[in-house]
Amino acid sequence: MDYLNYLRKDKMPHIWCDGCGHGIVLKSILRTVDKLGWDKNEIALISGIGCSSRTPGYVDFNTLHTTHGRALSFATGIKISKPKMHTIVVSGDGDATAIGGNHFIHAARRNMDINLIIFNNNIYGMTGGQCSPTTPTGKFASTSQFGNPDSPFDISRLAEAAGASFVARSTAYHFAKTDKYIEMAFRKKGFCVVEVLSPCPTAYGRRNKSTGKVGHEMLKDQKENSVPIERARKMKPEELKDKYITGVFIDRDVPDYFEHYNEVKKRAKLK
Amino acid sequence: MSQPNPKIKMMQGNVACAEGAIAAGCRFFAGYPITPSSEIAETMSLKLPALDGNFIQMEDEIGAMGAVIGSSLVGVKSLTATSGPGFSLKQENIGFAAIAEIPVVIINVQRGGPSTGLPTKPAQGDVMQSRWGTHGDHPAIVLCPSSVEECYFMTIRAFNLSEEYRTPVIVLSDEIIGHLTEKITIPHHSDIDIINRLKPQSDPENYLPYENTETYIPAMANFGEGYRYHVTGLVHDETGFPTNDSKKIEEQLTRLYNKIEKNHDKIIDVSEYFCDDMDTLIIAYGAVARSAKQSMLKARQEGHKVGLLKLNTIWPFPEKQIVKLCQNIKRIIVPEMNFGQLAHEIEWATRRAIPIIKYNKINGEPITPLDIYNILINRK
Incomplete structure (x- = not known):
């Protein structure tokens, strides 16, 4: 496939740093769109604020760059008023689970027919490396220079518990798996979340050398420390310390928002 | 049916x-x-x-x-x-x-x-x-x-x-x-007259979602109609993409301002009651305008020359409409259920050339016709 069919060439170069994983995730999204043969006019790509949220500016879809954390609420309005629009939201860990946490759990609760791709780099990259809801306890950031006192969210388990139809986690290193999970999400009705761990050498790696200082070291860390969920289920918590659990967390056939609301419309018309 | x-x-x-x-x-x-x-x-x-x-x-x-x-x-x-x-x-x-x-x-x-x-x-x-x-x-x-x-x-x-x-x-x-x-x-x-957004006439390749047109209002394509464009809260140029170019920033933000500023006459709406022959003008809006109207009618019956300007739009501020009525009047009464938020604007618009009596109630009770009537009769 030719990526240039989907990119706004005149908007290059992009803002992402050397070694950032975001471009790898974007390519997975584009490969999947190409594979499914979706019409570009019928795709809305929506984001909030942050490094990952600059993605819409680079792609040739209907693109909407909203306020911090609010992308899912805008996407909800788009999807409800134009259900045939393929509605994809891209978000970072801070955008989706800190300032946008409420929209995230409620989009999952409603099982709104939206695909959410979270670029999780465990840090606020664009603002210079402050700790995020997924920065592990004890790790370093510009606002946790003596070690992060907070406990991190497990985004995939949060989405699963909140009611999403489909949830999977991959890493930038495992791009083939990312392709597969994004395809599963795009083919499925309801709220589908694909969390992709994306290295941020500039703001995270530099301060937390345990995961590698530069991009290729961080990718190697992902390769060596990822554990498929099937195997992880048989392991003890202490064995899973500093490991990345990847795979399909949930894939369930439950009614999405529209199945319920179409019933509401039927009942309203009988009155 | x-x-x-x-x-x-x-x-x-x-x-x-x-x-x-x-x-x-x-x-x-x-x-x-x-x-x-x-x-x-x-x-x-x-x-x-x-x-x-x-x-x-x-x-x-x-x-x-x-x-x-x-x-x-x-x-x-x-x-x-x-x-x-x-x-x-x-x-x-x-x-x-x-x-x-x-x-x-x-x-x-x-x-x-x-x-x-x-x-x-x-x-x-x-x-x-x-x-x-x-x-x-x-x-x-x-x-x-x-x-x-x-x-x-x-x-x-x-x-x-x-x-x-x-x-x-x-x-x-x-x-x-x-x-x-x-x-x-x-x-x-x-x-009922209905106005719908202006749709682009150009083909998608040449569409400028934030074009600096003569009317200051660019045509709007809806997502999904073949015009694939970018929408952002960042300051953008006429293509919709973010810009840091000071000339383009100024052009777009000025257009955004002018879009309303140059159309005040079409947007602003006020209602005048007995304003042709008055020495006292009441300016009111919302629920208070109802009480103002009642008090004005009672005062009129008693021979007092009172008029009412009811503001149906408060922003953009109807400066011209207020100034026009201030030629031959002795006082303005501005009753509001706040500490005088719009009265400040009226003072500014009239350059304090006319005494303004503010009547403010902030205790959760409505301003009654009697409240305003008492001001009309008792305060000079």
């Missing part, structure tokens, strides 16, 4: 706002429960599904504001409604709608503030917030109904203005008007 034409009904102000929205073509509502505006959401939840429209109760006020912007962007006229605390939360995305130029209507049924304030009591404390609530320089159009019928027609007008000028429009109601039930005459839908 054909209905008698026109329909005469008893209706509540909040319900009339919802009915007006539907008459204007609104088919999407997103909201969050809040007193005293909830009847608007309840009515929309009841009516929209049968019209193939959509109602959604969002997780919070911020999300409701985001959802209506998203819906409007795909071409469906969209409404949200709230009151003080919720209006504060919506400000972030009202700013987004302003800079991204997405037509939406926000109804704020004012209650006492600040903060949680007085949920069940009336106030007019959001006058300045409706103008400057979101950060940065931005355009604002704010309408103030003072009757149930005006709730209906001003909501229709709010949609028309939002579509015509590609901007968020606020209907600033209050607890008295929202919960007032009175007679309303609803015209047949064919007698």
